[in-house]
Amino acid sequence: MASLFKRLKDTISADLHNIIDEKEEKNPIAKLNQYIRESEKETEKVHKLIERQYRLKEEYNREYHQAQDMADKRKRQAEIAQKAGEESMVEFANKEFEEYDRRAGRMKDMRNEMEEQLHMLEQKYEDMKHRLKDMHVKRMELMGRENVARAQYRMNRVMDQDVDKPYSRFQEMDQYIQDLEQKVNRNYQRSTFDSKMAQIERELKEQEKVSAK
Secondary structure, rough: HHHHHHHHHHHHHHHHHHHHHEEEEEEOOHHHHHHHHHHHHHHHHHHHHHHHHHHHHHHHHHHHHHHHHHHHHHHHHHHHHHHHOHHHHHHHHHHHHHHHHHHHHHHHHHHHHHHHHHHHHHHHHHHHHHHHHHHHHHHHOOOOHHHHHHHHHHHHHHHOOOOOOOOOOHHHHHHHHHHHHHHHHHHHHHHHHHHHHHEEEEEEHHHHHHHHO
């Protein structure tokens, strides 16, 4: 049963990835946006790691100085005890000196290694930021191309001169305007004609009245 559910899960996951891949193939900007979001997240993670590395470096540096200060102190104390003839104190001071000196040396090596690692991380971080900036520029470039392609597509739809479509939208619009102008002119002429005829009829009636008198 568990194997069946696993195969079912893998099948659904594969289908989902195929759908996503098809969608990304149709929309490269969406895919690039996803890459940018993922890169931004990873860059932020690296930034936090670098900050943490700086804090660790400060801790290493602090531990080194503390150990070195104690080693110097025990060394001076051993010399003083030697002059005073306090052999037991000399032995204790020398033993402490060796322990602190060993610790200081170790912390110094760790601090130097930390500085090298930090330098490498900072270079990687700068490379990531440049790469991220390049991706933003690439997105702007793709968006510009997409806008031009969409504009050209819409213009081609409006100004299509295909043999199957001898009349473009502009041509249809021009024809419509011409028809409208002709219709307006005819209406104007008809209205003017009717107006002139009415005027003539009135004048004739006036003449007939005058003649009748």
